[in-house]
Amino acid sequence: MSSSQPADPSAAATRPAQASLDDNAPPPGNQRLRSIGGGLLVALLIGGGWWFYQHQTTGKYLQSTDDAYVQADAVTVAPKISGYVEEVLVKDNEDVKVGQPLLRIDARDYRAQVAQAKASIDVAQANAEASRAQMHEQDAAIAQAKAQLASAQAHADFASAEVRRFADLVKTGAEPAEQLAIKRNQEQQALGQLNAQRAALQATERRVASIAAQVKQAQAQGESAQAQRDAAQVGVVAQMPVAAEVGSGDERDELGSG
Numbered sequence: 001m002s003s004s005q006p007a008d009p010s011a012a013a014t015r016p017a018q019a020s021l022d023d024n025a026p027p028p029g030n031q032r033l034r035s036i037g038g039g040l041l042v043a044l045l046i047g048g049g050w051w052f053y054q055h056q057t058t059g060k061y062l063q064s065t066d067d068a069y070v071q072a073d074a075v076t077v078a079p080k081i082s083g084y085v086e087e088v089l090v091k092d093n094e095d096v097k098v099g100q101p102l103l104r105i106d107a108r109d110y111r112a113q114v115a116q117a118k119a120s121i122d123v124a125q126a127n128a129e130a131s132r133a134q135m136h137e138q139d140a141a142i143a144q145a146k147a148q149l150a151s152a153q154a155h156a157d158f159a160s161a162e163v164r165r166f167a168d169l170v171k172t173g174a175e176p177a178e179q180l181a182i183k184r185n186q187e188q189q190a191l192g193q194l195n196a197q198r199a200a201l202q203a204t205e206r207r208v209a210s211i212a213a214q215v216k217q218a219q220a221q222g223e224s225a226q227a228q229r230d231a232a233q234v235g236v237v238a239q240m241p242v243a244a245e246v247g248s249g250d251e252r253d254e255l256g257s258g
Contacts, residue, residue, distance in 0.1 A: 083109065110232045117229035124222035131215040138208040145204050149197035156194040159187035 083105040090102050162183045169175035 083107075113232035114229050117225045117232060120225035121222050121229065124218050124225055128215050128218035128222065131211050131218060134211045135208060135215065138204060138211060141204045142201065142208065145197065145201040149194070149201050152190065152194040152197040156187070156190040159183070159190040163187045 085103050086106040087104045088102070089104065090096055090100070096102065163180070166175055166180040166183045170177050170180045
């Protein structure tokens, strides 16, 4: 005679509970869709943030159209002198006005050139003044030489007149021939002194001409130094010749003069 054992009631209760938990778990397909959706959302947020950043920094300055053309003239601005950029005074895509400073060039080298040119000007002016002073002195020397020449001319004229007078007296026997010889000797001395005074006057006049040339040379040196100073004092700030918009791009440190 066979006997049957009763079933375990706890096992029977566990199986329906396990079945209920399996029914509430999300199916594998829904979990995969949520993961894909989350990834797309993150990608959209990143892409939107990048688009907003590009729009704020560059995109809003760009203009686009489907059926029109945009024409623009490019203006190249260059300073009058070459050098290194010390400071850029405008920003990319900034609207600028006529005459508005764009950049400033390092002016230390040009300041040194200006100082050197000023020193050369001072030296040239001093040389010119010294030469003018010498000219004034030579003017006095010329006046003195002319006076001495006039005196020598008078002595020579008198000596010549005495020679003629004593020649007539010797012919008549009123004076001995020895007196005529003395007078002729005095005439020769007076003529020699006259020639010496003429030479002294000419030498003084030549010195005046030489000093005048030195004055002109000093003046020319001063003008040359002034030109160098003016060239070194050319504005080191590049200004905009027309109203426009600054283009984007990095500024180069070293510029060529234009």
